[in-house]
Every structure is written in structure tokens, then in C-alpha cells.
Amino acid sequence: NLTEKLSSTFKKLKGHGRLSERNIEETLREVRMSMLEADVHFRVVKEFLEKVRQRALGREVQESLTPAQQFIKIVNEELTRLMGGENSEMDLSGSPPAIVMLVGLQGSGKTTTAAKLAKYLGQKGRKSYLVPADTRRPAAIEQLKVLGEQLGVEVYDSRGKGDPVKICRKAREEAEAEAKGIDTLIIDTGGRLHIDEELMGELERIKEKIEPREILLVADAMTGQDAINVAGRFNEALDIDGVILTKMEGDARGGAALTIRALTGKPIKFVGTGEKLGALEPFCPERMASRILG
């Protein structure tokens, strides 16, 4: 792993163990390679390394008795700070129902995550209403209906209710009806490309019509360099409130998390850690940082 690699790079420092500029450059190359292999976008890596370089050339490393240790500490610190979560909780305050809207590319895990969120919020005493707003994918509405049944959570019947914008509006009207006692609406939208003008416009219209409290980008942990384009465009169109990174229980390093965070400044709120509906955890910046570094 990187810490071992860096430690052995530093072991080659003879005698006084002070870090020269050349040592630092060599070490930064190791860090760069590791982060690129982890799928962090190359521009984000460049900016990150520059921050580390500045600190490494500064007094805290140069005057340290253990400069190598200090260097590794800086890399970890800077990365954790970048990943870190101020406001990584969902804000569901205000008059009910609080609306959560999930968006993202095809197959990233939105429908499954919508159900996971309903379960998670249920454990916190909230009563959710799942809204299948994907009118295109075969059996998408059925998929959310089945998941809702598994949880005992109500699912809006979207069939024959028109386009996704209409569905969301009607579902909210139903949720606002006192008798249901629903305090949260979770909207599952269909997957779409960030470059599909028409479909991105549809998301903008849904946002405008129902004013979600939380718009969350659901992204696959194994996304590569393209994360920069996807996150950039979704954030530009919708000003997302946060990100959910799915399929994190695999061995993808998850560098897309850093790309998305660095580009949008938005927090990663949850990670999906499996196919079962209980597999949703709050995001942990330290763990993500060490996973990306490898």
C-alpha cells in the first residue's frame, strides 16, 4: 500500500533524514500514481499534489525530527480534509413532506438506494413515500414497488399518471393529504446521460415544480475519469445537495469520490455497501481517504 511504499521511499534517505526537494518530488510521483490508479481525475490529483508540495516544503516538514512521518501525515490530512463532511447529514427540516430526489447515470443504483433511504429514515422514525418517477426503463416502477413491499413502505402508483414531472407533483399532493402521515417523499428518477439536454431539462422541471429539500447524485464507486463530466453537469443543472456513492463494498478504490467532492464542493452523504436494503451507511471521510491512497 502507499504508506508502505512511501516509507520505503523515505528509508532511502541517508544520514540526516532531511527531505530535499528531490525526495519530495519523487514521493509526490508515488502519490500521484496511486491516486490515478484509484481513478481520481488527473486535474484533481494535480491540484491536490500542489497543496501537499507547499506544505512539504514548509517548516512543519523541514524542521521536523521525522520528516518522512510528517509527510505521510500531511498527505492523509489533506485528503481527509478534502473528503470531509461539514453538513453531511440530510436536511429534512421544514414543513412536511421533505422531498429527497435521487438523480444520476443509468445503472448507478438510484432505485435500490431510494428503498435503502426509506428503510434508513424509517429507523430514524420517519415515514417515507416512495415515488417511482422513471417512466422509461422496463419494469422500473415495478422494481420500486417490489422493494417498497419488502419494506412495508408505501409506493406511489405512477402507472398511467403521466410524465415524470406530473408524477412527482401528484405524488406530493397525495403525500400532503393529512391522513397519510407521510413526512418524507423519496423520488426515484430514471437514469440519464448528463449530456442529454432534454432529459436534464426534465430534472430541472421536476426541481422547479416540487422544490426538493435534498437532491442527491447517486454515483457508482467504480466510475473513472468521466466522474468529472457527470458531476459537473448534474451540479450545474441542479445545484445538488450531496452525493451517494454506491457499490462501495467492492474493490473499486473510489477515486470518483474525490473528483466529485473537489469539483462540486458538495458532501458525500452516504455510501451503498451491498444489494440488500440495509446496506447504506453514512459516509466516513477518513476511511475514504485511506482507501483512495491505497
Place this chain on the structure above:
Amino acid sequence: IKRRKEIDQGVREELEELLIAADIGVKTSGRLLETAQEMVSKQESAGLGLLKEYLKEAIKEVLVGKGKGLEIGVEKPLVIMMVGVNGVGKTTTIGKIASQFSAKGLKVMLVAADTFRAAAIDQLRVWAERAGAEFISQQPGSDPAAVVFDALEAARARGMDMVVVDTAGRLHTKTNLMDELKKIKRVMGKKLPGAPQEILLVLDATTGQNAVPQAKLFDETLGITGIILTKLDGTAKGGVIVAIANELTVPIRLIGIGERIEDLREFDPEQFVEALF
């Protein structure tokens, strides 16, 4: 003494960024740049434009012999098993393949062996209807190997030309789920000797370097006869298949370029590389 001509540092960086941006991976990019450097040392000068052309040729060479569509031979039915991690496009791609072959007048059967994921069976059923293919399924939760076993019996009895088996998405790191695929494959071979003739791994073009361990593990577990690269209609380049080409000799057979039934093409290395950067 003749000094070796070096690629200008700025140009080298620019080239490396183009390769990395395409998800070719830092190590593979480094290797490609080494070969570009060798070419440069042999001639007088090489600007960015020429080097880009050179790199494209080098990549095409790695991918040559990689494009090979699906064909039905003499042995019928041709049995295809679709595998891959979650959400990459297996089920949708099956619909596309079924449509192409059934349009040629062939009898195609789709087997719903994803008995786990919510509404997976319903999803494949819709595609079978759209493609004009026969459809075999059992109850959700039933044993996928049993579904496949019975399906192959029906396929033989009904004189199918092609059978495509949909499996549940699964991460390559889940050994028990990979073992399940092995079992499904074994059961197929028991029922119809030689089946499955094709085991196709579906990879999502937006995936980064994780596609390499995916390809390796699925190949190690099952023996992959081809790769299908989906979602190339997005902005992701799918360059990770260049890194994969270093590790496996599996041909890229087909590409997915959209969500409609007709959005399937044979892999064309020329076109693919031209679009990389």
C-alpha cells in the same frame, strides 16, 4: 555522439493526460509513451499531432483482432451466458441481441436466470416481447441453475437457434456469487454439451480501472469468450479496455450506444480508437 531526441516535456505531459482522461490508466499510458519515445528517437522530430497519430496506431495494434461479432454456426442452439457486475447493462443488451437475431428470422429464447433482483424477471420479459423472442422464467427466488436447466431442455425441444441467459449482477469480489456462476455454467454443459458456447462479460464504459480486476476475475472463474462495452453514447471513452488487453486476450465483440433496442454495434477498433482522444 548523437544525442537521443526526446519528446518535449510539455508535449509528453499533454499526451499522458489525454491517455489518462480516456481511462487507459497511468501504467498503460506510461508504457504507450515509452513506445512513442522509441519511435521519436529513431527520427528527427515529432510534434503533438504526429505523436497522437502514433499513439492511436499503437493502441489499434493492441486491439487488433479484438472486434468479432456474434455468429450462429452449425451447432444449435447457440447458448450465450451474460455476466458482469451490477447495473452495467446486461439485461438491456440481451434485448438488443435478441432483436437483431430474431429480425433475421432466427428463433431466440431469453432465460430469466436473475431470480434475485427486484423485477429483474419482469424487465427481461418486456425485452423478450419487444424483440419477438421466447421467454422462460420461474418464480423470483428460485435457483438460477434450475431455471437454466429447465430452459435448455425447452430450448432443445422447441428447436431454438439461440438461447441467451441473463444472470444477476454481482461484484467479482463476492466469491460465493462467482461460484454460483460456475455452477450455472456447469449445469448448462450437463444439459447441452458444449453450452454455453459464449460467455460474454458486460463492462460499463464509465468504469475506471476497476474494470481490469472485473475482467480478470470473471475470466478466471468462467473463461470469457467476449466483452461487451456499454454506454459508449456518454462521454466516457472506455479506454480501460486497452489496459485489459494487456492482461487478457479476450476480444471486444459488441458495444452498447444507447438505451433503445437498436443501440448495439459490432466493435470497430478503428472507430473506437479515433474517438479516444
